[in-house]
Amino acid sequence: MRALAAAAMTGLLLAACGGAGVPGSPVQPAAGVIRAVGAESQYANVISQIGGRYVAVTAVESNPNTDPHSFEASPSVAQALAGAQLVVVNGLGYDSWANRLLSATPAKGRTVIDAQTLLGLPDSTPNPHLWYAPKTMPAVARQVAADLAALQPSHAAYFQANLAKFDAALKPWTDALAAFRARYGGTPVAVTEPVGDYMLQAAGCDIATPFSFQAAVMNGTDPSPQDLTLQQSLLKGRRVKVFLYNQQVTSPLTQSLLTLAAEAGIPVVGVYETMPSGYTYQAWMLAEVRALQQAVASGKSTTKL
């Protein structure tokens, strides 16, 4: 069921992005097309934008209704990974299932890009949601272009041109972040977990929720009463301007915080573990910053993008 849903989502996603791709493993790509896998839909989208018509991309995690932290790989995922020539994973234990499957199916000539390794981050990095950091995807895209060029040297110029297009397409997002920082820097915000923290830091926000609370929600353990008391007082006392809420990881606890925020009139902005459907990576990131800006400027909530 999970695999079916993932396959269906992949199809929707790729159709929405206009990228070349195969939903699921049974469809064989045309000859001369590079098979690639993105562990999460945002990485698959970047591969698709760089590789264009020469790449068939499968996204493993793209279901907006589930928590990727508790993802369990199915046999079809194993098959897709085993047959892939290029794989992009997030690292930092976020998609450790991919590393296990990759080492279980050694394949010659398969290139694996690990965003964590690419950015030189130590394993102790507490926040694995790297795609919200502005420096992550440019680095991943550059490496994707280089690895695709190594696989198909005759199309190197095409990949390079797509890379330039992608980098240019990120500019509205980074500009929006800079503009937010200049105008609303130091804005206090509360979060349920660290999903959007890298973006908030880039936007100059002051994350008032203690990290131990965010980690507890992220890992599905109980937050300490001290942290919970503080978090509740942030919302009740209107000590924050925005509440960032992860739709993919909810519990009675996070829902009660959502109610507190609503009662206090604090706007809510939804953040995501995987790319919401109908978006490209850059459009998604820009939409997040705009939602943040709207929340701070006019108190408007954007619970779902």
Add this chain to the structure above:
Amino acid sequence: MTDLLLAPGFFSSGPVRTALLVGGGAAVVSGVVGVFTVIRGQTFAGHALADVSSAGGSLAFLLGVNPMLGFLGMAGIAAAGMEAVGVRRLRGRDLATGVVFGAGLALAALFLYLATTTTSTTGAAITVMFGSMFAIPAATGRLAAVVGLVALAGVAAMYRPLLLASVHEDLAAARGVPVGAAGLMYSLVLALAVALSAITIGAILSTALLVGPSAVALRVTRRPGQAMLVAVLVALAATWLGILLAYDSFVWTPGHGWPVSFFIVTLIMAAYLLAPRRA
């Protein structure tokens, strides 16, 4: 130093207040009902009921409804089922009870798997199995208060027949005590007690709160009324002290509080080991 024993903000913390109230209620009800459980020699059946109720708590997470309703529903069904089969006949039949609670946990495993892989939920397994006392929503607290009062009223209404039927069923029946009604009432209040302790210290550990303090009490005294009082006091002390220690543990290991159910169950264990025996 005092911070290690009473970390700052204990009494002004909303989550702590909810935990003290709901945990205290669960302790009182478990202490009273647990004495009957121990007298009836149905500890294992009580544990089976708790395990089966975990399937209800997990289903509630899957359906997105209040977990307390799930625990209550499944514990109620299990209690009625046990009564229909005739739990007295099951006495000593560990095998049948063991198989049934295995099946209950298997259902819980299925619902938890589905809840975490097809819906957006987090922490369900820990909450269902080991409780999340500091994260009890206000609505659950109100529901728990009602459940606790209903359970205590049930025991009060049937106290004499319940006690006679628990101590010696045949004798009670010969004296004209409505044994069947007493048994049904016991099963229902047991279901309520299990559901209450399941939302506080978790389904797996709820037996500890049910039979631990009562076992301590029946070591100290043989008189049921006194035993209930002692059991309630032991359960309350373990629960409230456990909550305090869990709160303090945030200071011992900065940023990481220890689970409150660990402290409560360990304190009950300590009380059991240290309890003076009747001469």
